[in-house]
Amino acid sequence: xxxxxxxxxxxxxxxxxxxxxxxxxxxxxxxxxxxxxxxxxxxxxxxxxxxxxxxxxxxxxxxxxxxxxxxxxxxxxxxxxxxxxxxxxxxxxxxxxxxxxxxxxxxxxxxxxxxxxxxxxxxxxxxxxxxxxxxxxxxxxxxxxxxxxxxxxxxxxxxxxxxxxxxxxxxxxxxxxxxx
Numbered sequence: 001x002x003x004x005x006x007x008x009x010x011x012x013x014x015x016x017x018x019x020x021x022x023x024x025x026x027x028x029x030x031x032x033x034x035x036x037x038x039x040x041x042x043x044x045x046x047x048x049x050x051x052x053x054x055x056x057x058x059x060x061x062x063x064x065x066x067x068x069x070x071x072x073x074x075x076x077x078x079x080x081x082x083x084x085x086x087x088x089x090x091x092x093x094x095x096x097x098x099x100x101x102x103x104x105x106x107x108x109x110x111x112x113x114x115x116x117x118x119x120x121x122x123x124x125x126x127x128x129x130x131x132x133x134x135x136x137x138x139x140x141x142x143x144x145x146x147x148x149x150x151x152x153x154x155x156x157x158x159x160x161x162x163x164x165x166x167x168x169x170x171x172x173x174x175x176x177x178x179x180x
């Protein structure tokens with residue numbers, strides 16, 4: 001999937017700066033390179049600790065894909081507590097935790113709780129316009145950054161990655177003539 005975006009995470013994995021925790025594929029029967037039993041919170045926590053030990057407990061980026069099996073097989077309060085725990089563990093090591101969770105896969109109240117626990121929220125949407133599907137991105141939250149939430153259309157360009165379709169804003173960059 002990442003190759004479709006033009007990203008090659010192997011370089012960062014070899015440098016021990018990135019590890020991907022696949023908590024979804026095991027639910028589909030995949031056994032290699034995935035977190036076994038992703039609905040067992042103790043197991044996922046042990047796996048995360050092992051990964052962080054391997055990476056040296058320093059400014060690492062952990063991508064946990066997806067939280068869905070955790071929410072589908074665990075009581076909500078335990079899932080939220082677990083997310084708080086692993087987020088604290090990663091932050092203590094100076095790292096970043098990226099999680100995925102599909103909108104609509106959990107109750108809206110739970111989704112808002114997860115949003116409150118993370119530093120950033122990027123929403124991806126598919127919208128039908130003129131009988132065509134278009135992709136949109138919305139940055140809803142970004143820690144230590146002031147943002148103006150607005151939908152931005154994007155395309156995925158093979159071998160290059162994501163191309164944002166920003167409107168021309170040249171008129172906003174010009175300084176107005178002010179008589180003194």
